[in-house]
Amino acid sequence: MPFYSVIKMNAQYVTTAKVYIDQLKRYQAIETHLARLLGGWLPGVERWEVKKQIAYHIWADMQHSQRIRTRLWELRITNPDRDVDAGIEKAIEALACAQHDYELIAGVYLVLKTELLAAYKHYVATTFSVYDYPSILTLNTIIPELEAQINWASRVVGELANNGEKRRQTQRWLQFAKEIINAMGGVNGDKPIHDLPIAPPGYALLLPFTQAKRDERFKVQIIGSPMPDENDVMAYMLWQFSNYVQEMQAAETLATTLWEVKGMEWEFYYDVARHCWDEVRHSELGENRLNQLGYHITDFPCSIGSYGWRQLFNPLIRYCALTYVIEADSFKLKHNSYQKYLAENDMESAQAIMYDIMDETMHVRFGQKWVPKMMPHYQEQKTLQALIDECRNIVAKHSVSPAQRQAALAK
Numbered sequence: 001m002p003f004y005s006v007i008k009m010n011a012q013y014v015t016t017a018k019v020y021i022d023q024l025k026r027y028q029a030i031e032t033h034l035a036r037l038l039g040g041w042l043p044g045v046e047r048w049e050v051k052k053q054i055a056y057h058i059w060a061d062m063q064h065s066q067r068i069r070t071r072l073w074e075l076r077i078t079n080p081d082r083d084v085d086a087g088i089e090k091a092i093e094a095l096a097c098a099q100h101d102y103e104l105i106a107g108v109y110l111v112l113k114t115e116l117l118a119a120y121k122h123y124v125a126t127t128f129s130v131y132d133y134p135s136i137l138t139l140n141t142i143i144p145e146l147e148a149q150i151n152w153a154s155r156v157v158g159e160l161a162n163n164g165e166k167r168r169q170t171q172r173w174l175q176f177a178k179e180i181i182n183a184m185g186g187v188n189g190d191k192p193i194h195d196l197p198i199a200p201p202g203y204a205l206l207l208p209f210t211q212a213k214r215d216e217r218f219k220v221q222i223i224g225s226p227m228p229d230e231n232d233v234m235a236y237m238l239w240q241f242s243n244y245v246q247e248m249q250a251a252e253t254l255a256t257t258l259w260e261v262k263g264m265e266w267e268f269y270y271d272v273a274r275h276c277w278d279e280v281r282h283s284e285l286g287e288n289r290l291n292q293l294g295y296h297i298t299d300f301p302c303s304i305g306s307y308g309w310r311q312l313f314n315p316l317i318r319y320c321a322l323t324y325v326i327e328a329d330s331f332k333l334k335h336n337s338y339q340k341y342l343a344e345n346d347m348e349s350a351q352a353i354m355y356d357i358m359d360e361t362m363h364v365r366f367g368q369k370w371v372p373k374m375m376p377h378y379q380e381q382k383t384l385q386a387l388i389d390e391c392r393n394i395v396a397k398h399s400v401s402p403a404q405r406q407a408a409l410a411k
């Protein structure tokens with residue numbers, strides 16, 4: 001074989017590998033920005049069960065991104081964010097202009113995630129089955145999860161868009177979402193790129209939400225409930241576990257932070273997504289325990305004030321207040337409760353609290369890791385300690401939770 005054809009073959013081979021690698025770079029970016037978009041919308045999702053599931057998908061999507069990034073590292077891409085098409089972020093952000101949660105879910109799952117699934121399947125079917133087998137294994141772990149997400153969304157959109165007008169809005173939004181994905185050249189970026197389409201009339205961005213939404217089953221109140229007499233065993237337990245349910249607001253604060261904070265390193269979004277989902281589990285921990293005690297979460301007032309006051313401040317203050325003050329100050333009450341439940345031989349409550357303490361320890365570490373890195377991002381000139389002191393004063397003044405205010409003032 002003449003020398004030049006070997007060169008040509010090599011050139012052909014290298015180009016083809018590069019095409020696959022570039023696709024993987026796009027996929028990890030799409031998964032990350034999808035998680036950010038769902039995060040921005042989480043407070044605006046009304047139905048409780050749908051909100052919980054979306055929070056889990058935020059974490060799942062960041063794990064998908066992580067798996068693809070790990071594979072990219074094997075493929076010698078040490079910085080998968082370098083040279084990623086900026087059109088991906090713009091297109092995904094254009095999907096945020098939905099006016100209703102059912103539209104958002106339809107656009108994200110029934111258009112973008114559906115195209116992403118098709119792209120993953122195509123990649124698996126066409127890449128080099130021996131040389132690139134590790135990529136096939138990676139995508140094969142994601143494909144069934146994505147299929148399950150899309151099936152879930154298909155059912156949910158059918159349930160939420162439950163009249164002619166909502167179905168018409170959804171159809172129009174689906175068409176718009178398809179135009180957005182076409183404008184970015186499709187998931188693989190291999191089609192012609194256009195300007196983004198104009199949103200339907202009146203479709204202005206609603207994000208970030210100033211108020212967390214709840215569905216019609218809940219009795220919504222701004223303030224948190226005061227702590228009852230500790231010696232009233234059942235009243236204390238119901239107070240504690242109905243309070244856990246309200247941690248959905250911590251999840252919503254973190255979720256909107258995913259959306260609002262742009263340009264941080266990828267690992268920040270990964271940790272915040274995990275933190276967000278943990279708070280949904282803490283909310284579920286309360287929900288499960290109340291169910292075991294014969295109650296339903298809607299038997300108790302549902303507070304939205306904690307999310308609301310935190311939105312008055314920028315994401316740095318919010319995140320610092322949550323991790324360095326609210327979470328760090330919560331251990332005393334939790335350890336007391338743990339000992340109390342042990343003494344009462346209530347092992348179920350004690351174990352719930354113990355797992356929560358372990359999660360919260362990790363969340364405080366997240367704060368210690370990311371607050372100092374967010375400070376230059378927000379051109380914060382204060383020292384870290386001065387920022388923490390400011391956040392403590394803010395919690396003491398603004399928190400709608402009597403226990404949080406009390407803990408902040410006690411320091």
Ligand SMILES: [Fe+2]
Pocket residue numbers: 247250278279282360
């Ligand atoms: Fe929590």
Ligand SMILES: [Fe+2]
Pocket residue numbers: 250278279327359360363
């Ligand atoms: Fe936490």
